[in-house]
Amino acid sequence: MATGRNHRPATRSRGIPEATVARLPLYLRALTALSERSVPTVSSEELAAAAGVNSAKLRKDFSYLGSYGTRGVGYDVEYLVYQISRELGLTQDWPVVIVGIGNLGAALANYGGFASRGFRVASLIDADPAMTGKVVAGIGVEHTDRLERIIEDNGVSIGVIATPAGAAQQVCDRLVAAGVTSILNFAPTVLSVPEGVDVRKVDLSIELQILAFHEQRKSGELEAGEAAGQDTAAPAAPPAVSVTRRGAADAGGEAGAGNDSEAGPDGDVPAVMPA
């Protein structure tokens, strides 16, 4: 999606798969908990269980970082915490700005996980003059007019967009122009950014829709099988909308790990059917 093709051939042992990167924070959280309980070492099996993945995957993931374990023993908790933190770039301070201090923006500002681990909310920005000056999560909200100044003065490279969908692209453009190169977007819209800028999206409604998809299958297990062979035409699909909800029932289902998130509906739509 966003980012195009940065990164040159370089790469050495630095070929960490994206899927692995996405799991490192998980391992880190589990390790942090162990660290707090002063557990000195942990096996791939134990750590995997705590992180909710299987051990083979965890070992493979760690193998991309290097050989940080000890055969026959396991991994040194403190050491791993440090290595993963470093790999994720959490040993340095990342000032972030949150734009759009509505319900969600305020929730984000108050979110403990944001403050911990290297991220520091440098500023809260909102376009509503009525918000300016209000204090949220101990930080005074500033007006959008000062966005560029704030980004530059604080050396912010990560921005969080929690505005309504309609304002997101515009805010995004300003953030990028001011120097932000990584954006976490909560607005239900697709942002277009220049090459070199990373965008990650989190969309609440998409996750629900994915759940609904699986949920629907669980209940609708009585469905008749389609005819064998590939049925080509399925033009006039009868709107079978009267599925009755029931509880229980199990149908193998296990959510995979997370997935892409994004988008979100705005208005509502009529389920019209064309001829």
Add this chain to the structure above:
Amino acid sequence: MATGRNHRPATRSRGIPEATVARLPLYLRALTALSERSVPTVSSEELAAAAGVNSAKLRKDFSYLGSYGTRGVGYDVEYLVYQISRELGLTQDWPVVIVGIGNLGAALANYGGFASRGFRVASLIDADPAMTGKVVAGIGVEHTDRLERIIEDNGVSIGVIATPAGAAQQVCDRLVAAGVTSILNFAPTVLSVPEGVDVRKVDLSIELQILAFHEQRKSGELEAGEAAGQDTAAPAAPPAVSVTRRGAADAGGEAGAGNDSEAGPDGDVPAVMPA
């Protein structure tokens, strides 16, 4: 999630890849926007651009649903909206409960995307007696004591957890026991659920950490390292494989799961060395 073995019978045409399912909401959003502008048909190229994916992927995705397009023309917007909605199970009503009405829970309750598209907030639940009776997003908050009753009375099968990490598993257990089979978890913790229950996680801090990882590389490339084309450190990981990074880049997205739990800033990790 100890035992993973999930796998559906892989019915005839019902073998929609998970990656495709995760994109359907995206297409739906784009289509909805087109529908509102009364655009009658759209080509895979246009729709793909609007959804932020490439056209080949979109066509492949749609091919799993059936042949809903017209060669030489494109797709009928209204028809596709209907088909995707149906596939996602959005043509039926999904009552959901949100547990944990703090900042985030309130934000979710107010989130428009929730209400639209088949999801209806049946109830807001919080453990704090002080919250009981308060009205959030037009809905009165109810006490946790009534959780089971609410689930059953409303036939709720989807629950959203927005409680602190410490309460999440307990809430999850009660939801499941009461009949909920799909959970959207915002708490930074790994939930364990019985087979047949789907869990999707959204973790704000994980996304930031992934961004930090990429961000770190961007700056690192310009400054150090690149000069010699080599990277630093790399403990003892023998390269072995010289990954030749081609153009691509960007992270697809894959979200992880909960993360971060603690509050106390454990200060910066000390570089403890094992060995």
Add this chain to the structure above:
DNA sequence: CCCTGTGAAACAATTCACAGCA
């Protein structure tokens, strides 16, 4: 022609299974 639908190729992630070191 234009644009969909789809086999086949390329690529990525996961899982298996076991060699080998502490």
Add this chain to the structure above:
DNA sequence: TGCTGTGAATTGTTTCACAGGG
């Protein structure tokens, strides 16, 4: 002996490229 680290096999996803209908 126990557990890591990793090739190899497997499974899943994306991209290519083109056949074929409108």
